[in-house]
Amino acid sequence: MNNDAEVFPQPAQAALERFPIVFSGDVDYAAPLGAAWAPGRVNLIGEHTDYNDGFVLPLAIDRVAVFAGRTRGDDVVRLWSMHFEEYAQFSLEGLPVTFEQQRGKLPAWARYILGVATELTRVGVTLLGFDAVLGGDVPLGGGMSSSAALEVATAEACAFFSAGRFTIAAENATLTPLQVAAICQRAEQVASGVQCGILDQAASCLGRPGKAVLLDCRSLEFCYLPFDAPDLSLVVIDTGVRRELASSAYNERRKQCEEAARMLRDLILQHEPGNEAAREIAALRDITQEQFDLYAVELPEILRRRAGYVIAEDARVLQTVKLLETNTFEEIGKLLWLSHAGLRDDYEVSSAELDTLVVIARQVQGVVGARMLGGGFGGCTINLVHNQAVGALRQAVEEQYPSRTGRQASIDICRAAGGPGSAEVK
Ligand code: GLA
Numbered sequence: 001m002n003n004d005a006e007v008f009p010q011p012a013q014a015a016l017e018r019f020p021i022v023f024s025g026d027v028d029y030a031a032p033l034g035a036a037w038a039p040g041r042v043n044l045i046g047e048h049t050d051y052n053d054g055f056v057l058p059l060a061i062d063r064v065a066v067f068a069g070r071t072r073g074d075d076v077v078r079l080w081s082m083h084f085e086e087y088a089q090f091s092l093e094g095l096p097v098t099f100e101q102q103r104g105k106l107p108a109w110a111r112y113i114l115g116v117a118t119e120l121t122r123v124g125v126t127l128l129g130f131d132a133v134l135g136g137d138v139p140l141g142g143g144m145s146s147s148a149a150l151e152v153a154t155a156e157a158c159a160f161f162s163a164g165r166f167t168i169a170a171e172n173a174t175l176t177p178l179q180v181a182a183i184c185q186r187a188e189q190v191a192s193g194v195q196c197g198i199l200d201q202a203a204s205c206l207g208r209p210g211k212a213v214l215l216d217c218r219s220l221e222f223c224y225l226p227f228d229a230p231d232l233s234l235v236v237i238d239t240g241v242r243r244e245l246a247s248s249a250y251n252e253r254r255k256q257c258e259e260a261a262r263m264l265r266d267l268i269l270q271h272e273p274g275n276e277a278a279r280e281i282a283a284l285r286d287i288t289q290e291q292f293d294l295y296a297v298e299l300p301e302i303l304r305r306r307a308g309y310v311i312a313e314d315a316r317v318l319q320t321v322k323l324l325e326t327n328t329f330e331e332i333g334k335l336l337w338l339s340h341a342g343l344r345d346d347y348e349v350s351s352a353e354l355d356t357l358v359v360i361a362r363q364v365q366g367v368v369g370a371r372m373l374g375g376g377f378g379g380c381t382i383n384l385v386h387n388q389a390v391g392a393l394r395q396a397v398e399e400q401y402p403s404r405t406g407r408q409a410s411i412d413i414c415r416a417a418g419g420p421g422s423a424e425v426k
Helices: 010-022 099-103 108-122 146-161 177-192 199-206 246-271 276-280 289-298 301-325 329-345 352-363 387-405
Strands: 034-045 055-071 076-081 086-091 130-136 211-216 222-226 232-238 367-372 380-386 410-414 421-424
Touching (some): 010 034, 010 055, 010 130, 034 146, 034 199, 034 301, 034 329, 034 380, 055 199, 055 301, 086 108, 099 108, 108 146, 146 177, 146 199, 146 421, 199 211, 211 301, 246 276, 246 289, 289 301, 301 329, 329 352, 329 367, 352 367, 352 380, 352 387, 380 387, 387 410
Antiparallel strands (some): 034 421, 055 130, 055 211, 076 086, 232 380, 232 410, 367 380
């Protein structure tokens, strides 16, 4: 087997090697062996802005979820998870109608995969069954969007194992990357019950080495920005805390934002009856800082804090874009600290452990900026760090985090990497 290291990410090679062991004896070996994968993400800035129709600035990272296997001639999907050491099997027959009935019989990890297959069939795509080993190196539940990586890898695997029945490509294709992202977002909502935005799935679909993506979550227009600072590292520190509180609090934040946008629109119209443009206000993205400053005082306190954070965060994303264009990373760092303060004090989605990591990072010279990453309550922080300060940051975290929190943190250095991919073993 020639698992070309240039072609296959390391976790794909590991899964390819495992495949014949797990599925020995009962596979149609005529079909070619191959792998499909998709990356996790970090978000530089723009947290909880996606479902407010705002802006985000993520990058795909060099950590992937991967399927390694081969196509079957029928409607059956059989999976082996290397992480959970568990089989799962479902049928493509009758999807999307048979989704509910099949879902209950599957382990949680496989529901995401069934969810994506279901949403793909809902948009009219015909799929072929496959056998695959599922692997990867995105820390599960750790805030780097392991579930989005799994969903996008599923879409990529479905395209790959369906032998050209449908394709994913930038132009003139059955599905564009952002259509795939929207399909995966729906699968996530159904599988997890979280009314998530499109950030994670879009970041995974659009990844490019050395680039961050500015995405307008309303129009879905996007552009790439260089993220190349050879003397800086992107350090992700995992609190070791998983997000039990997250789904209900996330959905509650989303509702509060929608309510705040409605109230602010009504207040503007009440005070400025001739303001025709205000009738079009549909989300917090449409409220300017000036309008917020004028009318926020009339909002209930919680809604004022939630909306204030989102409006300021959207502005920080656009400021960061300008700063990236001129490689002014020290200024970007300041925006990261501010973003964290807003998430902690006004949006209230941080946690004692996340705050502790940010406080520790702040004391280390050479850390340019840090903040919590993703939905919050647990998971990890993102730290922009001068290369020569990475060791000092690691040492400070190892010395202080366990005694302050009673937990262990793990530290990872990530690079901006490419989007989904697939290849046959030659
Ligand atoms: C989670 C959601 C995303 C986004 C972030 C917060 O990761 O899945 O859609 O809302 O939280 O920015």
